C-alpha cells in the first residue's frame with residue numbers, strides 16, 4: 484500500500500540521509516518517488532556497511548563475518564550492530580527502521596540492493612587483510628566500495644523503467660571517479676586516523692617520491708608531495724571519458740541531475756587539489772556557496788561539459804582539453820567556449 488509519510492521507518496530514513504549528507508539528500512529529492520525510496524535505502528545500507536568497515540575499534544574476527552553477511556541482515560527487522568560515531572551510531576543502533584523500509588521495496592529493487600551489498604561486503608572483507616600496493620589493487624578496492632555503487636544505481640534506474648542498462652565498465656568508472664577524488668582530497672584525514680591510519684594511495688605511485696606514505700605530509704618533501712599528488716589526480720582523470728559517456732546516455736532529467744551533480748562536484752574538487760600543497764595540510768573542500776551553485780546549475784550535458792572544460796583550463800593539459808572538445812562536438816554552447 485502507499486506509504487504514509489508518518490510511518491516512522493520512512494521518516495527515520497529520510498531524516499538520516501539529511502543528517503549524513505546534506506548535498507546528497509538535496510539531490511535525491513529530485514528522483515521520482517518509487518526510485519527515490521529505493522536509492523534512499525540503498526544509500527543507507529551502504530553507509531551502514533561503510534560504518535562497520537571504517538570502525539577501527541571493531542576486532543577483525545568480529546568485523547569480517549558482519550561484512551560478509553550484511554546482505555542477509557537487511558532482511559532481519561531485529562538485527563543491528565552498535566558501532567560508529569554520532570549520526571552513524573544512530574543509523575547502526577536504529578538500523579531496524581532501514582530493514583523495515585527495505586522490506587517494503589519492490590522485489591527487483593530488493594534483489595539488486597542485496598546483490599551489491601553482498602559483493603561489496605565480500606570486497607571490503609578482502610581488503611581488511613590486503614594493503615593497496617599496486618594500481619590494480621587501487622582500482623579493485625575502489626571497484627568494491629564505489630564502482631559497485633554505480634552498477635547498483637544503474638540497475639535501480641533500469642528496474643524503474645526510466646533508463647536502459649549501461650555497460651558495467653561505464654558504471655564502474657562513475658564510482659571510481661568519485662571515490663578516487665575522495666581518496667585524494669582526504670589524504671591528511673585518513674593518514675592521521677587513530678588508532679590505525681587508513682592508507683588508500685597505491686604504493687606503486689607514492690614510492691617513486693617517498694619511502695613511507697606519511698612522509699608526504701612533511702614540509703621538506705613538499706615538492707615531491709605535489710608531484711605525487713598530480714600523478715594521483717592524473718590517474719583519476721583517466722575515468723573522465725567514461726563518466727561523460729555514461730552521463731550522455733541518461734534520458735530522465737531527474738536521474739541525470741542525480742548523477743551529474745556529484746561528478747561536477749568531484750571535478751571541482753580535483754581542480755582545487757591539483758598542484759595544491761594544502762592537500763597535505765588540511766582538507767581541501769569546495770566552498771559551500773559553490774556546492775549550492777553546482778546543485779542549481781547542473782541541468783544538462785552542456786553544464787557538465789562546461790564544468791569539465793573549466794577544470795581542463797586549470798589543468799592546462801592539452802590532452803584533457805582535446806578530450807572535452809571531442810566529446811562536446813555536438814554541443815554548440817561548449818563549441819563557442821572553445822572558439823573564444
Ligand SMILES: CC(C)(C)CN1C(=O)[C@@H](CC(=O)N[C@@H](CC(=O)O)C(=O)O)O[C@H](c2cccc3ccccc23)c2cc(Cl)ccc21
Pocket residue numbers: 503504505506507522525526529628629632633634636654657658661662741742743745
Ligand atoms: C563512495 C561513493 C562515491 C560511492 C559514495 N557516494 C557519494 O559520494 C554520493 C555523493 C555524496 O554522498 N556526497 C557526499 C560526499 C562526502 O561525503 O564527502 C556529500 O556529503 O556531498 O554520490 C554517489 C553517487 C551519486 C550519483 C550517481 C553515482 C554513480 C556511481 C557511483 C556513485 C554515485 C553515491 C551514491 C550512493 Cl547510492 C551511495 C554512495 C555514494
